[in-house]
Amino acid sequence: MTASRHRIQDKPTAGFPGGPARSQALTPVAFVQAIVQAYAQRGKDPAQALRSAQIKPEFLCDPAHRISALQMERISGTAMQELDDEALGWFSRRLPWGSYGMLARASISAPNLGVALQRWCRHHGLITDDIRPQLTRAGSQATLTITEQADLKALREFCLVSVLRNVHGLACWLIDSRIALQGAQFPFAAPAHRDVYGVLFSGPTVFEAACAAISFDARYLELPLRRDEVALRHMLKHALPLTVLQYRRDRLLVQRVRQALSTQPADTHSASDLAALLAMSPRTLHRQLKDEGASLQTLKDEVRRQRAQTLLLRTDRPIKQVAEASGFQNEKSFMRAFKGWTGQSPAEFRQGSGSAPGSPGG
Structure with a gap:
């Protein structure tokens, strides 16, 4: 049924x-x-x-x-x-x-x-x-x-x-x-x-x-x-x-994916991990996101980029810790992704922000 x-x-x-x-x-x-x-x-x-x-x-x-x-x-x-x-x-x-x-x-x-x-x-x-x-x-x-x-x-x-x-x-x-x-x-x-x-x-x-x-x-x-x-x-x-x-589409799915990626980065490394967290199959996850005009990789990049930039600007955590907190399994893949997003390395981005980590203007 x-x-x-x-x-x-x-x-x-x-x-x-x-x-x-x-x-x-x-x-x-x-x-x-x-x-x-x-x-x-x-x-x-x-x-x-x-x-x-x-x-x-x-x-x-x-x-x-x-x-x-x-x-x-x-x-x-x-x-x-x-x-x-x-x-x-x-x-x-x-x-x-x-x-x-x-x-x-x-x-x-x-x-x-x-x-x-x-x-x-x-x-x-x-x-x-x-x-x-x-x-x-x-x-x-x-x-x-x-x-x-x-x-x-x-x-x-x-x-x-x-x-x-x-x-x-x-x-x-x-x-x-x-x-x-x-x-x-x-x-x-x-x-x-x-x-x-x-x-x-x-x-x-x-x-x-x-x-x-x-x-x-x-x-x-x-x-x-x-x-x-x-x-x-x-x-x-x-x-x-x-x-x-x-209805194959669930117009709330994009929001649910964003929330899971933001709040549980350690549990959402792969599509299989994320799909299990949302009680669906990886295939269904990809299909429903496509129905909504989104993709898992795009949402991952969006959430990880936002979190990484916030941590770089507002904390003095080492780059390795920022990478882990942003959902990356290693520092090297984080640095490669970050440069693709911004054209800068994480250190260059932090240095060029114009404010010290943790300051009110950061």
Whole structure:
């Protein structure tokens, strides 16, 4: 399973995990049962929705049965139209077509992702008060929490999972970037299909928590939006899925690489060392940096040059120590690199700085 979908559109389709081939049966039948329950709440027959997705009624009796992402999209889309409810019965009142599109429109003009998500949370309270989404930031971690303000009953899991997938997918789309989750938590016991949570939500998943929430690096909140009203209209008109895991690029990766190179120079000598530190393969590291128009060598040179120049100007450390502190394994390679950057040797650069090491003007 490498992709999970949640669409926001005029006639949205909510999808769940699928692999590279959307015909791969990996979505738990529990989510189909939740849709059937929504029909029962409205006194309607789900037969047409099941037929549209080629889901046999007897499959609903087998808790181990799985369907494909495409089947999930089809039954969800049909159900939303027949029930006239984008929330598929989660809340005490229907959410007519366009409700989640309206939330996206309210966020599209925000200057950065943090403001966009704050708006999304605030406006979600205008369409239903059964749940209250809230974005908080504590140090380096951002958390989007869902507080239940009404009894969601049998649709509780489907609702909480879907809303968090919805907002995560929108956030990724808004900044055109994969947002790696640091973790997810849910206020119910681990279901029999708990394995699917590892695909729906990257990072560890905790069950029986106080509330539902996802957490991620707070620096994503500072990234500017890369979509506009035209892009939003196109997305809604053509019903394009917001697929979180389709994003190879992570627009925070360059910042994470810079930070690792700056704070852990001894642990980032090679691409393999750095990739291990960032929990990815060297190939993925190089590919994602290329997607962002950067290269590891360029970032290394930038960080090492800045650190070396600072140490040469502000301290009286020997050149050998400056080389080590800047991430070089030996003095000779440092001196060769430094001359390539500045046209001077480290000693010439220090001598020509015009101020003594450690002085206020250095």
